[in-house]
Amino acid sequence: MLSIFHSLEISHYIYLSTVLFSIGLFGVLFRRNAIILLMCIELMLNAVNLLLAAFTEYMGDMQANGQMFVFFIMVVAAAEAAVGLAIIVMVYRNTRKTDVSFLDQLKD
Amino acid sequence: MGVFSNLPLPFLILSFLTILGALYVVTSKNPVHSVLALILTFFTISAHYVLLNAQFLAIVNLMVYAGAIMVLFLFVLMLLNLNKESEPIKSNLWGIAAAISAGLLLVVITAAFQTAGIAVMKSNAEGIGLVKNLGRVLMTEYLVPFELTGILFVSAMVGAVLLGKRDKNDIVKSEEI
Structure with missing residues (x-):
């Protein structure tokens, strides 16, 4: 690592990931398009991944437990995206909409 | 600033x-x-x-x-x-x-x-983050989660295909239209 990066501390990565996670949460609460909701969830997962990688580096963990977790999170995210998009396509085929607020008709 | x-x-x-x-x-x-x-x-x-x-x-x-x-x-x-x-x-x-x-x-x-x-x-x-180290850890300590990941992927793939497939009634309907 170059010497100019020695002034970086773990707290900077914590704040960056927190901001990213909050933006993702805002998107999940605010947007209605189901595809964009999935994208915001990916954003939140990536914020967590960044934090795990940062902690692995700063703890100097040769077992790389944090990075292993990042791999498994990526796997789960890929599976979630595949199944989620398939569900969205199916819903779109039946209702011609990808609006999540339209899906509350299940309660009627 | x-x-x-x-x-x-x-x-x-x-x-x-x-x-x-x-x-x-x-x-x-x-x-x-x-x-x-x-x-x-x-x-x-x-x-x-x-x-x-x-x-x-x-x-x-x-x-x-x-x-x-x-x-x-x-x-x-x-x-x-x-x-x-x-x-x-x-x-x-x-x-x-x-x-x-x-x-x-x-x-x-x-x-x-x-x-x-x-x-x-x-x-x-x-x-720490090089392939050599990560591969060793993945294949020794995290072997069981790694295999379970494979099962998860297969089930996700099958689920996605099953959800994405049209059933026969739909096809007939769309052909009539």
């Missing part, structure tokens, strides 16, 4: 781009622009991984997220013909409530970390 003045410039630029991209994902009206902004965000996060000595992770992030998952999203958007501003406008009240909730989470977590006083020094361990 006194807080940021002692930080290295590449980190500042990368973080700025990351947050900007994330904000554009959330606020853009056009879903295709959202996907492209998310790809930008993933690229900058990969750059952060390189800064954190997680080289293999950076490449995998690019291939899996920016390459595979985002192309899948883009495909679905194009397939459903949603690449126009088709989203109904939510009321302002809803946006304010969402902003307050997310902002509260941000404030609470930030405050918690400020009082926690995490004192972790940068380690000098080398080669």
